[in-house]
Amino acid sequence: MPSEMMYAQAMATAITEEMTRDSSVIFYGQNLGMTDRDPLVRKFGKSRVRITPISETAEMGIAVGAAMNGLRPVVELWMSEFMLVAMGQLLNEAPRLRYMSGGQIKVPLVFKAGYGFAAGWAGQHSNCIYHTMMGIPGLKVALPSTPADAKGLMAASIRDDNPVMYLHHYMTMLDKGPVPDGDYVIPFGVADVKRAGSDVTLVATGWMVTKSLAAAETLAKEGISVEVIDPRTIAPLDVDTIVQSVKKTGRLVLVDQAPRHASVSAIIAGEIAEHGFHHLKAPVKMVTALDTSIPYSEPLEKYVLPSEEKIVQAVKSVLGK
Amino acid sequence: MPKNNKKALGKERLIWMYTQMLRIREFEERVKRTFVEHPGVIRGHTHLADGAEASIVGALATRDESDLAMPSYRCHGYPIVLGTSVKKMMAEIYGRKDGLCQGFGGSMHLADPAHHFPGTSGIIGQAIAHATGAALAAQVKKSGQVIYCFFGDGASKQGAFYESLNMAAVWKLPIVYILENNQYQVYTRVELEDANAAAGDPLSQKAQAFSIPGLTVDGTDPLKVYEAVGKAVKRARAGLGPSLIESKFYRFSAHGNAITVPPVPTQFPEHEAIETYGRKAEYAAARARDPILLFRKKLKSKGVLSESAAKQIEDSVRAELEQAVQFALASPFPSPEEATKYVYA
Numbered sequence: 001m002p003s004e005m006m007y008a009q010a011m012a013t014a015i016t017e018e019m020t021r022d023s024s025v026i027f028y029g030q031n032l033g034m035t036d037r038d039p040l041v042r043k044f045g046k047s048r049v050r051i052t053p054i055s056e057t058a059e060m061g062i063a064v065g066a067a068m069n070g071l072r073p074v075v076e077l078w079m080s081e082f083m084l085v086a087m088g089q090l091l092n093e094a095p096r097l098r099y100m101s102g103g104q105i106k107v108p109l110v111f112k113a114g115y116g117f118a119a120g121w122a123g124q125h126s127n128c129i130y131h132t133m134m135g136i137p138g139l140k141v142a143l144p145s146t147p148a149d150a151k152g153l154m155a156a157s158i159r160d161d162n163p164v165m166y167l168h169h170y171m172t173m174l175d176k177g178p179v180p181d182g183d184y185v186i187p188f189g190v191a192d193v194k195r196a197g198s199d200v201t202l203v204a205t206g207w208m209v210t211k212s213l214a215a216a217e218t219l220a221k222e223g224i225s226v227e228v229i230d231p232r233t234i235a236p237l238d239v240d241t242i243v244q245s246v247k248k249t250g251r252l253v254l255v256d257q258a259p260r261h262a263s264v265s266a267i268i269a270g271e272i273a274e275h276g277f278h279h280l281k282a283p284v285k286m287v288t289a290l291d292t293s294i295p296y297s298e299p300l301e302k303y304v305l306p307s308e309e310k311i312v313q314a315v316k317s318v319l320g321k
Numbered sequence: 322m323p324k325n326n327k328k329a330l331g332k333e334r335l336i337w338m339y340t341q342m343l344r345i346r347e348f349e350e351r352v353k354r355t356f357v358e359h360p361g362v363i364r365g366h367t368h369l370a371d372g373a374e375a376s377i378v379g380a381l382a383t384r385d386e387s388d389l390a391m392p393s394y395r396c397h398g399y400p401i402v403l404g405t406s407v408k409k410m411m412a413e414i415y416g417r418k419d420g421l422c423q424g425f426g427g428s429m430h431l432a433d434p435a436h437h438f439p440g441t442s443g444i445i446g447q448a449i450a451h452a453t454g455a456a457l458a459a460q461v462k463k464s465g466q467v468i469y470c471f472f473g474d475g476a477s478k479q480g481a482f483y484e485s486l487n488m489a490a491v492w493k494l495p496i497v498y499i500l501e502n503n504q505y506q507v508y509t510r511v512e513l514e515d516a517n518a519a520a521g522d523p524l525s526q527k528a529q530a531f532s533i534p535g536l537t538v539d540g541t542d543p544l545k546v547y548e549a550v551g552k553a554v555k556r557a558r559a560g561l562g563p564s565l566i567e568s569k570f571y572r573f574s575a576h577g578n579a580i581t582v583p584p585v586p587t588q589f590p591e592h593e594a595i596e597t598y599g600r601k602a603e604y605a606a607a608r609a610r611d612p613i614l615l616f617r618k619k620l621k622s623k624g625v626l627s628e629s630a631a632k633q634i635e636d637s638v639r640a641e642l643e644q645a646v647q648f649a650l651a652s653p654f655p656s657p658e659e660a661t662k663y664v665y666a
Contacts, residue, residue, distance in 0.1 A: 101434075
């Protein structure tokens with residue numbers, strides 16, 4: 001039976017359920033489990049729920065070592081940009097150690113953080129940096145867009161035997177939706193068709209799925225049928241589902257909150273150029289953030305980011321309208 | 322070869338320690354000779370532990386069977402003591418299929434979790450955090466393990482060092498940080514890059530910043546290292562938290578083989594003391610205090626090691642490493658298409 005819950009609550013539910021299921025799962029981060037009244041501390045104790053100093057390199061590096069010695073750490077990093085101060089651990093330690101050891105060790109861990117906070121957080125706290133991680137062999141990247149996906153992908157991330165970047169979108173945290181009760185695990189590398197359609201394929205992740213679905217609704221009123229695909233995980237990336245959709249629609253619009261050249265969209269466009277070119281009836285269109293830092297003031301921020309209107313226009317343009 | 326099965330330093334144990342020191346030295350000499358005898362066989366960058374033998378063996382002689390050793394990329398010495406096959410180690414350094422990591426890691430990334438050596442990082446200082454995490458796992462699982470974290474003087478200026486020691490101290494993790502001060506950070510003399518060294522103070526002073534015990538020990542004497550590390554291990558195992566031990570010795574080889582671009586062959590240059598700083602006397606003095614020579618002399622004077630026993634150990638170590646080299650040379654290369662294995666578990 002599904003329960004109606006918020007995205008943030010769905011993530012927390014998955015963490016609690018996985019910690020209950022598996023005593024090797026630990027959870028730590030800055031300003032987390034600060035008092036004995038904290039529900040997770042009460043449930044799992046101070047050994048498995050820990051507060052850390054502001055030390056991302058150690059927080060992430062310690063997760064790597066703890067994973068090498070038998071735990072499944074989930075590290076709360078709060079904002080994806082905080083990982084930038086420890087990029088070596090993220091990109092050059094966690095995903096490399098298994099490979100370099102010739103498969104002798106595994107590094108199961110989750111680096112959890114929010115991203116894309118389009119609410120006046122300005123240049124350093126509202127970015128989409130996931131593109132940087134999607135080309136790192138050994139690292140998996142999950143970008144849930146709905147409460148159900150937030151739960152299912154968190155469970156999958158914790159159970160996976162590899163390092164996983166789990167990035168939750170700050171603008172979807174309060175979204176409500178049905179979330180399956182009990183064991184619910186979404187496999188990596190399986191895209192979800194969020195809305196079926198026949199005229200144009202729209203691919204989006206995170207908050208952009210919400211905006212794409214809104215655009216599809218508007219377009220439906222004008223008789224345009226849009227298929228909305230959410231890859232859900234960008235490493236591994238389910239290219240096949242997108243190719244199959246393009247085969248049906250012949251038109252592709254890619255929506256991404258990241259700047260153009262640091263977007264998942266650019267990667268998908270490349271894959272479709274190689275694997276789906278002969279199905280295309282029109283050039284691929286990318287709706288991304290402008291190539292700027294994110295500005296503080298609201299009208300400036302809005303101007304930079306993709307919007308429902310920009311998506312609607314892009315869909316119409318690939319239809320020659 | 323005597324087994325690593327007793328903690329009391331009786332005659333057998335002392336000879337075991339001496340033998341391990343010799344095995345490390347011979348291993349490193351055979352690696353170094355490979356650059357001359359078989360040019361091109363070793364690729365990339367290789368870092369040797371000659372000079373560190375007493376420090377490595379003295380530290381690891383204190384461990385319990387399930388304790389982990391987590392060093393940096395200068396990593397050949399530790400697994401030798403832990404019981405890893407030197408044949409497989411040499412084959413790994415030669416990039417062969419029978420290598421410890423099947424040719425995926427090379428000299429900087431040896432790993433042998435079955436022998437309590439889970440792996441290393443080639444990026445200076447980063448593995449200090451990994452070792453700290455392994456200690457967190459030991460604490461959470463109540464496994465009783467103590468983690469031996471080895472790193473160089475250079476690594477102690479990395480953020481990972483400060484962040485990790487702070488957290489290990491707050492959480493009272495079962496870990497011993499062994500700062501191997503071999504006097505040179507890559508090519509740079511330690512007093513040019515370390516505030517404590519520049520002030521003429523011991524590097525173990527850094528422990529004060531974390532309110533944990535810090536001690537500097539003569540790393541050329543395995544018995545002094547054994548004593549210092551042994552105390553720190555006892556403290557860690559009792560749940561009292563980490564310690565920082567500065568083990569001072571001298572690295573006898575250059576930082577690594579010369580960085581050359583193929584097809585220019587590479588081999589080990591002269592030590593930086595001579596090559597860069599023109600300090601021939603310093604280098605000669607350090608060599609005169611070779612930990613292996615000193616320990617042999619001590620064991621002989623104590624009547625622990627006879628001339629004939631010493632000769633026998635030397636011969637057996639030499640033969641063992643000759644076999645390792647021949648094994649590695651004879652081992653095939655991995656099949657190229659195996660390169661995509663092991664990306665994901």
